[in-house]
Amino acid sequence: METPEQLDAHAKALLAGLPAGEPLKASQRMAIPQQAMPSQAPDVRIHNNHEVALGYTEAQARVEAQRCLQCPTKPCVAGCPVAIDIPAFIHAIAEGRDGDAIGIIKSTSLLPSVCGRVCPQERQCMLGCTVGKIKKDVGQAVAIGRLERYVADKERERGTAELPAIAPATGKKVAVIGSGPASLAFASDARRAGHAVTIFEALQKPGGVLMYGIPEFRLPKAIVQKEVDTLRAMGVEIRTDFIIGRSRPLKSLFEKDGFDAAFIGSGAGLPRFMGIPGENLVGVFSANEYLTRANLMRAYDTEHADTPYYHARRVAVLGGGNVAMDAARTALRLGAESVQLFYRRTESEMPARAEEIEHAKEEGVAFHLLQNPVRILGDESDIVCGMEVLRYELGEPDASGRRSPVPIQGSEFTVDVDCVVVAIGNSSNPLLPSTTPELAVNKRGNIIVDENHETSMRNVYAGGDIVLGAATVILAMGEGRAAAAAMNARLAGKA
Ligand code: FAD
Ligand code: SF4
Ligand code: SF4
Numbered sequence: 001m002e003t004p005e006q007l008d009a010h011a012k013a014l015l016a017g018l019p020a021g022e023p024l025k026a027s028q029r030m031a032i033p034q035q036a037m038p039s040q041a042p043d044v045r046i047h048n049n050h051e052v053a054l055g056y057t058e059a060q061a062r063v064e065a066q067r068c069l070q071c072p073t074k075p076c077v078a079g080c081p082v083a084i085d086i087p088a089f090i091h092a093i094a095e096g097r098d099g100d101a102i103g104i105i106k107s108t109s110l111l112p113s114v115c116g117r118v119c120p121q122e123r124q125c126m127l128g129c130t131v132g133k134i135k136k137d138v139g140q141a142v143a144i145g146r147l148e149r150y151v152a153d154k155e156r157e158r159g160t161a162e163l164p165a166i167a168p169a170t171g172k173k174v175a176v177i178g179s180g181p182a183s184l185a186f187a188s189d190a191r192r193a194g195h196a197v198t199i200f201e202a203l204q205k206p207g208g209v210l211m212y213g214i215p216e217f218r219l220p221k222a223i224v225q226k227e228v229d230t231l232r233a234m235g236v237e238i239r240t241d242f243i244i245g246r247s248r249p250l251k252s253l254f255e256k257d258g259f260d261a262a263f264i265g266s267g268a269g270l271p272r273f274m275g276i277p278g279e280n281l282v283g284v285f286s287a288n289e290y291l292t293r294a295n296l297m298r299a300y301d302t303e304h305a306d307t308p309y310y311h312a313r314r315v316a317v318l319g320g321g322n323v324a325m326d327a328a329r330t331a332l333r334l335g336a337e338s339v340q341l342f343y344r345r346t347e348s349e350m351p352a353r354a355e356e357i358e359h360a361k362e363e364g365v366a367f368h369l370l371q372n373p374v375r376i377l378g379d380e381s382d383i384v385c386g387m388e389v390l391r392y393e394l395g396e397p398d399a400s401g402r403r404s405p406v407p408i409q410g411s412e413f414t415v416d417v418d419c420v421v422v423a424i425g426n427s428s429n430p431l432l433p434s435t436t437p438e439l440a441v442n443k444r445g446n447i448i449v450d451e452n453h454e455t456s457m458r459n460v461y462a463g464g465d466i467v468l469g470a471a472t473v474i475l476a477m478g479e480g481r482a483a484a485a486a487m488n489a490r491l492a493g494k495a
Helices: 003-018 026-031 060-065 088-093 098-107 110-119 130-134 144-158 181-192 221-232 250-255 287-295 322-333 354-363 430-435 473-491
Strands: 173-179 196-200 238-239 261-264 282-288 313-316 340-342 365-367 369-379 382-398 403-407 414-415 419-422 460-462
Touching: 003 060, 026 130, 026 173, 060 088, 088 098, 088 144, 088 460, 098 144, 098 460, 110 221, 110 473, 173 181, 181 196, 181 221, 181 261, 221 238, 250 261, 261 473, 282 287, 282 313, 287 322, 287 419, 313 322, 313 369, 322 354, 322 419, 382 419, 414 419, 460 473
Parallel strands: 173 196, 173 261, 196 238, 261 460, 282 419, 313 340, 313 419, 340 365
Antiparallel strands: 340 369, 369 382, 382 403, 382 414
């Protein structure tokens, strides 16, 4: 693995070798290797909680931008849920116009330094990229997210971001429930339209999963905090430790508090469990609880934070998504001697981002594929001491298109572990629907909305994971923006 200094030196040498003052031919662009992301070395990073990926240097960004073929049909844009004009922003980077590049991105996306880090790019913008297609490897496509992160970080470091213009006050009051990416995007657009906006957040810090779920080593909390600070500076009021449905019923926001409209972005924070014997033993955690202790309550910072965490030597993590990778890598940083990940399909069916799987392996997480526990074992004090595990093979594709795992009868074996983290997915947060019978939900508990993101209650909009089920940051952000546009039109008397 090359050091950040070596990667930068290579990029500078490549730049110096490019013909000056004339556009490159497609063949010259195709010959440029994808610039690797400078990262902390695995043996160093598992002992700290700092960000693993360090971001492109200027030279690397300029070189990577030269790889873009500026395809007239823009297949990359079709893969981006918010349709960022990708060739335009990359062209600006190639010409050294970073300020223009961030302007192009921000005209569509509100959280580029977040999405540049956590978007599942290889399934979105990179998937259609011509360079990746020609090379027959999506991993070799133009590194769009890394370039997005580069310009967003540069803007933050320089402090050149300006507060968005706010339209004259409309006299309308808008409530936002939850403060994840859907709500942050909605609140920003509603405030820009001149409404008085109040966010109500159940937890002690705003940011939703960006703050309590995705770990610091993948998404530094200072970046999320900066977005929250920007909203506050725009005049958005944020009330934390405030649960709508408990501290205040949804309807009373309209009837007693005089709000004119509301947006529900309450997310998918209800952890799913396996439903197997032993899940109530001491030492079994949902990934949500495990990660919230570490992220929101900084359990990893044993010198300064009082948050108790479970000291475990041998941790088992169940699942194959981003949440499972985050939990496994967090366990290593909390001092586990071994972390074993159990997933009942193979690696190609894993929903986690390729980069997270790679990083987890580099850090020493042991992958047990086609294996899943059928029972968690406890000692005489009901403390986890092991798991009984069954082996699987792949059968026919199921409704999701993935080949379904078929248990191999009689293949049970036991493993010794003293902590089990269940990371097999989350369901919609049920609190609001259950305390607001007027809100229509589907059988999975997701709030039903129409094409304008309006719920069964007039002037109550919803978006993000509470509507989609557990999805992605960029989809949540896009939904928040679309809902705000519809609500702004309604409050302006245009819909
Ligand atoms: P959330 O971010 O879930 O925020 C909802 C907020 O609403 C929470 O803060 C909650 O406390 C609050 N709330 C709930 N009910 C109430 C109430 N009644 N009153 C007041 N407040 C309430 N996506 C990616 O794109 N890339 C990734 O790498 C990625 N990694 C992930 C890792 C983890 C560990 C997790 C859990 C998710 C990950 N995701 C990832 C998914 C992504 O984070 C979510 O899709 C996204 O955050 C959803 O945004 P949201 O605004 O709908 O809700
Ligand atoms: Fe790609 Fe996500 Fe950026 Fe869109 S927002 S261009 S999908 S990284
Ligand atoms: Fe550039 Fe790839 Fe988009 Fe073509 S598809 S414009 S090469 S990023």
